[in-house]
């Protein structure tokens with residue numbers, strides 16, 4: 001989105017996490033809250049992103065690195081004060097600025113986009129993202145006039161009893177016209193119950209200047225949920241789980257148990273694949289059509305499964321490229337490996353990919369049969385159509401069509417128990 005900047009507020013303390021870590025670096029599905037907030041802005045099409053950091057800024061900055069620019073808020077004097085710290089990024093620009101919260105991680109990029117579009121279309125100085133809540137306690141309330149136009153936001157602590165009954169709340173997410181915002185920020189005062197510079201007060205100031213302010217009411221209330229404690233962290237993980245699983249089911253994936261299937265971001269799954277309960281599929285995984293995954297499978301980053309692959313119970317795979325029709329049915333660890341088509345990887349097969357210093361690769365050809373309880377000590381290659389006897393510890397390459405037996409012969413001591 002040209003001429004649009006995002007400011008992500010990420011200076012706050014987050015006391016209720018009861019943690020030594022910044023609230024903002026807590027993760028949902030392996031990704032920090034603040035990183036999610038920034039990525040949502042990026043995915044909406046915004047290129048220039050400013051993070052306002054303060055409390056535990058080193059932690060936040062080590063997560064965001066140079067993907068954003070920074071403004072520093074030394075003292076927490078309110079949301080308006082936070083935005084003032086980013087003023088030098090706004091001055092002299094005439095586009096739009098979207099304000100986001102670092103602790104609101106599952107806002108849809110499409111919602112940000114429509115907020116900006118409405119702002120432009122309706123020529124508003126400020127467009128608020130609002131929601132209708134049955135229980136609006138704790139939020140700023142939206143004050144509309146008789147014609148329905150927005151006049152102000154009143155914080156709960158400053159509201160009259162009558163105003164507290166209003167159910168339309170401020171999400172804390174806004175799109176502003178940059179110059180109108182800068183003008184209003186100059187007039188902010190901390191004359192309120194909390195003695196803070198409220199960003200919300202700019203709405204009233206804009207109205208006094210005869211500028212237009214409006215709102216977009218969010219359709220899905222869960223999008224604007226923030227994280228203040230670990231109970232909300234779990235709640236948002238659940239919301240995201242439902243959202244992701246639903247998308248996959250719409251695409252034709254069968255998920256037997258929505259509640260115990262954890263599919264991280266950026267996973268592709270083909271139609272007619274069945275996912276059994278208690279399965280975890282991490283980011284950047286691609287699974288083909290007609291596969292069968294789980295129960296109790298753990299598919300880690302970087303795996304690519306072709307069609308008709310089976311990854312069964314208590315199987316962990318990592319950076320594994322698995323060819324069509326191959327089965328890894330039970331109790332295996334297959335890491336850093338390439339497996340061809342139509343292989344059978346016996347129960348308890350393990351790639352020994354780590355020697356304490358380095359990770360090494362295991363390459364397995366097509367139509368390979370690996371007997372149960374085999375250790376493949378990497379780096380090692382098994383040729384097409386090879387067989388490996390059960391219980392082998394394979395340390396040397398196995399040629400095509402060969403049978404490898406790498407275990408001690410059995411000795412039977414006749415009559416041993418009769419002596």
Ligand code: UD1
Nearest residue numbers: 009010011012076077078079082101139140170171172198
């Ligand atoms: C704010 C809004 C309120 C809205 C609510 C939605 C104001 C005055 N009120 O209230 O209308 O309903 O969000 O959640 O804006 N922050 C800073 N620096 C500060 C203060 C806050 O970076 O000096 C950050 C916080 O870390 C947080 C965000 O701004 O990410 C919101 O601050 P918070 O104090 O939670 O505002 P609320 O009182 O919840």
Ligand code: CA
Nearest residue numbers: 103172226228
């Ligand atoms: Ca809040």
